[in-house]
Amino acid sequence: MAEFKEIIMPFKNTPGGIIQAFHAVQKKINYLPENAIIDAAEVFGIPVKEAYGVATFYSYFSIKPRGKYIIRICESAPCHVAGAAEIIASLERELGIKIGETTGDGKFTMELTECVGQCQATPVITINGKPYAGVTPQQVAEILAEYE
């Protein structure tokens, strides 16, 4: 698809730019479709298996479609002891999905993550990169409402 090439091409002459190119693709559609990986391999002149290897190495990249909003819940030790499990339970209740799943309307995907560096108040979740620190189970519905 020409569409991906357009996104990827600007990085062609950046040494090691494939990761930046993948970031750019994901900024548009939240995951890396097979065609995007094949296109990237062509643009950067590397075997498809290598481009695929890069795409699957990093936890930020997904080769499966995801929702419009990606909710990541930190489960590193500081957030773990601060009650990350209760936040997960609350999110699962509100959204009717489990970790790794996407809501039927394609809106929210839930993922686990390790520390996102916002531990000044724990537990922490991020929604499309925006951090919410010191979240309580009661706040979950309110936060989700921001994305209605």
Add this chain to the structure above:
Amino acid sequence: MAEELRLVLKNFGKINPLKVEDYLSAGGYKSLEKARSMNPLEVVEVMKKSGLRGRGGAGFNTGQKWFFAHNIQADEKFVVCNADEGEPGTYKDRIIMENDPHIVLEGMAICGHAIGATQGYIYCRGEYPGVVDTLNTAIAQAKEKGLLGDFNIEVRMGAGAYVCGEETALIESIEGNRGEPRFRPPYPPVAGLWQKPTIVNNVETFANVAQIIEKGAEWFAGIGAKSFPGTKVLTLTGDINKKIFIEVPTDTTIKEVVFGFGGGIPDGKKFKAVQIGGTSGGFIPEEFIETTIDFDSMRKIEATLGSGAVFVIDETRDIVDVVTRIAKFFEHESCGKCAPCREGTMRVHLLMDRINDGKGSQADVALLKKLSRVMASACLCGLGQAAPTPVVTTINHFGMDYHAKVQ
């Protein structure tokens, strides 16, 4: 009570990070100018004499590292700032970059002069998109004012892999590859990015450079602990009253950090343990909390200073459960390149899970200790080598907790 000493964070809250004029009026970029009036080897010597050691975890003498790269003839050399900050419970590099980006850029440019590099990279973790914007703004402003001279800096965004904080994995990632650590030697100062001599330093390390050039090696060497001078930015998390960041001289004790600055344990509970340096750090029991936080003192009690994360747990916590969580972290973050780490982190997690579920035995605990020894010596990089530390230190210091859970 001991007091904070804000050197790296001297501009925190005092300047607008998005205005280079603010940094300039605070005396910014004078050190770069001064460094450029010195010959490169002189700069390296000042750094060496200051005793500054890396703030990213390994504690290597920064000037010594620069000397290796300075000494090699090459058509191209690189300066890389490690802003991957993936160590759980750590956010000090974010605080520095968000509030004073130019202090990092200036340190990098001084390094560039010292080793003879004109290209720098900042590898910033993907979780900090706002920081990437701040850095890019700062770079553009410094360029526009001609402050960096012929030194270029490009920001690269990571994509969520803890191992990419390891310097050779980070280099692989900048090159656009899977972030798997390289075999060493050669070390990056000899052959790093695109096989060229490369200095990789932590954000906080670079943030220390300008003041050393400005105030001199002796001034710096006189602050804090003798063998690990200067200050350290710490981030306090877990069961602690004040979840804050602080900057203190390196001869501050753990007790002062937790009970002084941190205000102790909430709800009248008692202290159980503190894990310092991030998730691969050792757990420290109460008997050692008079230890100072500097690198060598921590080593003596089989702990680390690491990234400066300070994670406290109170007496009501199930330490075996916490360590099981940590074991899962390492299984997940192991890159899979070397077998001892790939298999070892998986087995450690399996055994910890079993013990945590009440299904383990004393033999499992013994096995964990043996496996830890194997991993510490056989794993390719620091990830696998240090992964068993929380397990071993808790077995050693909190053996009763394991005993209570095994059959």
